[in-house]
Structures are given as structure tokens and as C-alpha cells.
Amino acid sequence: MTLNAPRTANNAGAGTKLTLAQVIEAFSDGHLPVRFTAYDGSATGPADAPVGLHLGTPRAVSYLATAPGELGLARAYISGDIEATGVRPGDPYPLLKAMIEKRNFRRPPIGVLAGVVRSLGPGVLRPVAPPPQEARPTWRRIAAGLRHSKLRDANAIHHHYDVSGDFYRLMLGPSMTYTCAVYPTADASLEEAQEEKHRLVFDKLGLQPGDRLLDIGCGWGAMVRYAARRGVRVLGVTLAAEQATWAQRAIEDEGLGDLAQVRFSDYRDVPESGFDAISSMGMTEHIGIGQYPTYFGFFHDKLRPGGRMLNHCVTRPVNNARRRGQALMDRYLFPDGELTGSGRIITEVQNAGLEVLHEENLRPHYAMTLRDWAENLAGNWDAAVDEVGEGTARVWSLMLAGGRLGFDRNHVQLHQVLAVRPHDDGSTGLPLGQWWRR
Template identity: 55%
Template structure:
């Protein structure tokens, strides 16, 4: 049986894509906007031996499968046409494939994962987030290439969900608005001190210093991020107010901050460590100080947690853990914070990711030359898949604002939110 015939059995003869394979077989619609090309019979080995979508991802990252056309459209199309395929259907196809000697030889050989994949660990969650292990996990994803990130993220170098104030706002406008929204929610004013944990390339730190005259300290576990941020701070003449350190947030010795921002760090903390994490941040604040937690969440805590053996944990965020917004809020509350506001920016993250996908497409050849074809492919499929995740409510993005009450239980908050949209 040819691979094209296999594809037809799974997706149907009229699937709105063009399918071609190394054996010369074809299926689907010739000249379609989306084209899948299987370059090696060993791609089938990944599909057979890897659970769920991991096999397809491994085959794509390793270059055994090529996808031509918009990746988001390709993934959403295949989700639609393969949505009714059952495990029994897949077993029938595998049985048919084994009739071909070349494919049988490929399928019976279990391939090693592509080198871009982080080793999967069965260490339990409560042991997973030592300082050394967290530093290694962060380095896997963030210490890739600052130049690569400049191309993907754009001038803001903000690798977190933007907030679009208008339908036609650009990615850069939305990232500025996000930082300004955080600044207003935590009530920044000239002369205040801000601690930004998991600060990335220092976007929030520099925004607080430049726009609000705040003395801001950011910390990150990524050495490359810290080096880039410190140079950007100096180049922008903000060294008197802004600083980014390469260090674990748990090693910050200073106290008495007027505000704390955590933008995109909680995903890396781990469920078992959330009580200690929020207690630590609570302890860094002055009475009356505010903390804004901005994190990816899952819609609820009813479904099983994100699979540690899945694509995202193996290729993108090793040891990442997502919790429901209610659980995050409860942990903040139990740490001492009074919760004052929460909002979901799910649709904004889908738009943010689309902007990053467009940037990567615009710099594809340069990106491949900079970081290699495999890593570029990881990013392409990861970001496109996450657009679907946010659009279809598999994942969400919540900002939760808490305040540390003073000794008289005063919150020092306005009667109504004063930070706009």
C-alpha cells in the first residue's frame, strides 16, 4: 500500500490538501494551498511508536515530513479532516502498511528522538523544580539565540501575551499596552521600587523605568536574556533606574518593594511550589503593595494536567505545569494576598502568536541559518499549534491582581479600577 493510499484512508480522498511521498504516490487536491510531503519511510516509525501528535511532531522536526503553506492553516485543516479517526482506524492502517517491505522495515525500527527534544524525565512534580533543574529547563528554551528572538518577537522583545487595545493594533502597540496595563494595575508612580520576576529581556523593567520613573529590578534564569537586557538598558540611558540580573528569583535578597510583577513565570514554578512562590513574593512587598500575576492557565482543574510526555514539555517548556485560574487565585489568596481583579486575555494570546508566526515566516531563511532547521521547525509548529489552543479554549491567559493589606487592613486601592481597558 502506498503512503498516499494510507493518507486517503485516514483523511478521505477529497481532503483539501495535497499529499505527496518519497515513493511518488499522491493524494488529495493537486495545487492545494497546503501540501504535506513525506521524505522518508522512517517518518512512519515516528508516527507508529510515538503517542498522539508527538510522532507527527518528531517527523516534522527531524525533516522527514515537510509542510508547505501556512502552518496554522495546515494544523487546523488536519485537525478537521482527521478529527473522526479512531485508534482502531489507525491500527487498520498500520496493519496495511506492514504489507510493504520498505515500510515494514522502517516501522519495526524504533528511532531515537530528534536532538532538539529535551530528555523526558519521570521525576515527580514535587522534585522537579530545584534551582539547578529550573535553570537547565529555562536555558533549553531561552538560551537559543537573542538574534533569533529579535526576529520572532520584534522590537519589544516581549515573549508573553500582548494586550490589543484596538482591533487594528500592531503587535508592538499591543506589547506596549500590555506593559502599561500591568504598570497601571500595580499602581506604579515615580520613586517606587518594582521587582519583576522572570523578567525575560527586561521589557517590563525598562517600561517601568522609562514611562513611570520607577526603580526596577528584574531577574531571569537565562544568561543570554540578562546580557541582552543589561545592554539594552545601558543603550537607552536607563541604568540609574533599571537592572536585570541573571539569578533565581528565590535568591533575591532585597525586600520592601512597592510592587511585584510576574509575567509568564508561574508556568515554570510547578504546582507543588506555588504556595512557597506566592508566599515569597508576598514577603517582598511593603504593606499596601500590589502584585500582578500574568500566566497561562488551563480552563479548569477537572481535566488531567498537561502531559509531561507531550510535545510542549519535550520541545518547548520542560517541566512546565499549568493550573486553572481558580487554583492560582486560591494559592495567592492563601499566601496572604487580597484578590482585587482578574481577567482572561485568551483571545489576545492567539493574536500575539499570530504576530510571532508572521515574524518567523518573514525571517525564515535567516532563522534557519541562525539556529538550525530543527529548532526553527519546533518554533513554527509550536506557535501555530498554540494559536489553536487559545482559540479553542484548551488554554487561557489570566492576569490576577493581589494586594498586601496594611496593618489596618487597608488595601490602598481605588474604589473602582482606574487602569482603563
């Protein structure tokens, strides 16, 4: 039975076997936003839709049946059992955007559900091994220690960041900067925007030649090298071994070894103190909300009186919930990651004894950053697949597209919080007013 057949999943007779297109219709109100085709030859949805989904194998059906929602869809897409049609390889954003803007899926009546199971066969409900890129569920990670212990954090960072330096270069571009850029104009390039972000952080921290900067979660050392080129002495730390090796090599290649160093280290193991400034970009998402008092207390203890800190991280638009990553994020992208609102972060910064000076939301800039990373990935798709395999490349394409939608729709934000450790008498030694240009 095909799209134009008069019988539907809702009125099919008891003995009628449903096509896969009819099964999809059973879970919608009949107005699908995209074209759907399947390996059994059936189809549904508007014939002139610019984008669509092709269900290519029975395994895809099992993924969708055993993990309804985004996790099942992700498994089927990452494994290649579902294909996005009408889009460039490596850029599912137009498809996800069409699906999320007209979300109309529902749970069908029990009689229709029985017909679905009868048509697909009971075997479709038998769990199938997920793609190898999927991390263990939370309850199985206990072997690596409690949530946000040093070992478990190291394992989570390894899962996300120790993919391939060459792969990240294809996606991130020459700056090798994996945090939100700041676009000085709407038509600025990604590289211009990353340079602007580093300048903004440098200026907000009021750094001068000879100052000491600690960059926590330094990635491939872009901020480390930016500051060192301007005469600042910088220590960067990261829990990703490949990042540390790459960053230290880049430091030596630029002749910055006398000013900069990147260590493969947990931030909690940094013995030095008395820093003039601390930067943390894209790190707070990984440490866990329950660790905020320890984290920002570390900032306070490692700064000299009058020293500044800047925290740059993804947040929720609300503060009243402790939110862990959804299944897709937790299993494929950020194991054990947690997000909260900027208000909660500011509260914890203040509770640590630091004085908040300024905060701003860069949400539109992160949507643009993800757009440009996705453009890089799609433009280098064949090379990316050769480097890490198609499944891993698909994970990242899905992350970039989903993340962009999240920032577009204000489901997530990006906040920078600037603070200072006051002297015992309450003074800070800082200029009056805003000393950086934005």
C-alpha cells in the same frame, strides 16, 4: 497504486503491498482534509486542497510509526522528513488548522494493521533517534534533580530561552517581549500592543516615580525598562543567562543604570524585600503547580503592606485537573511546564494572604500575538534558519502555530490576576474602584 486505484487498504488482498497513501487512508475514514503525497509517488486526499503534507523519507514513516500522534508528526516535521505544502516556509498554521478542524483519524481493524506492518516492513517499528532539539523524557531528567528543583528549573529555562538573542529579535520584533500583548484595537501593530500591555501592567500596579518594582522572570527586560523610564526603581530576575546579559546591556544603552538592574538569578535567591509592587509575566507556567504556595508566599513576604502584585500567565479553561504539558510541549518547548485554571491560581494567591482585586482573561489577545510573532518569523525565515538552524526554527514555527490554535479554540487562556498585601488591620490604602483604564 495511486489515489484513483480501486483497491484500498481496507479491501486489499493478503499479498498486496500498500502504498504510503493507502496506509494514511487506513488511519482515516477516507475523507482527508488535506492533500497527502509521498516519496513512493502515491497520493490521497482532495486534489484541489490548498494545503497538504509531503512524506519525504522512510525515516518519517518510522517517526510516525514509533510515536503515533503529535510527537511523531513533530519529529518528522522538525527533522525535515515531512514538509508542509501550500504554506509559506515557517508558517504551518493553515495546515494545522485544516487538520484539526476535520480530525477524522481512527485505529483501523487488526487485519488492516497487519497489512500496514507487512507493507512497510518490520524495520519501520524500530525506534529512530529524535531530532537534537528534543529534550530528554521526564524520567531521564531526574539527574538534574527533582521536578522544579533549582538546578532542574535552570536546565528547563536554558532549553527554552537560551536559543539566540538575534533569533528572538527576528521573531518578537523590536520590543523583545515574549508575553501576550494587549491590542487596543483590532488593527493595532504588535509593537503598539506590547506597549499597551506594559502600560496596563504599570497602571494596574499603581506605580509612581520612586516606587520599587520586582519583575520575576523578566526576560529581556522590556517591563524593567518601561518602568524605569517612568522613574520606578526596578529589579528584574531571570534564569536565562543570555536574557540577563542582553537586558543589562539594553539598560545601560538607555542610560537607566541608576534605576534598573537585571540579574541572572532564581527568584528564590532574591534577598531584598519591601517592594511596592511585583510583576510576574509568563513565569507561573514554569514553576509547577505544587510550588504555587511557595511562589505566592514569596510575593506576600517580599511586598510591603499595601504593595500590589500582578500575575500574568497561560492557564487551562478548567481548574479540576493537574495538567502537565503534552509530549510536544514537554519535549520541545517547555520541559516540566504545568498549567492549571485561573481559579486555582486565584485560590493560591488568596491562601498566601493576598487580597485579589481584579482578574481578566486576555485569550483573544494571545492568539493575535502569536499570529504576529509567526508573521515575523515567516517574514524573516531565511535569517532565522541561518541563525539557529532549520530544525530549531521549525520547532518555533510549530509552537507558534499550535499555540495560536490552542487560544483560538479555548484550549488555553491567558489571565491577569491583580492582588494586594493588606495591612494588619485589613486596610490597603488603595483608591475606590478601578484606577486604571482598559
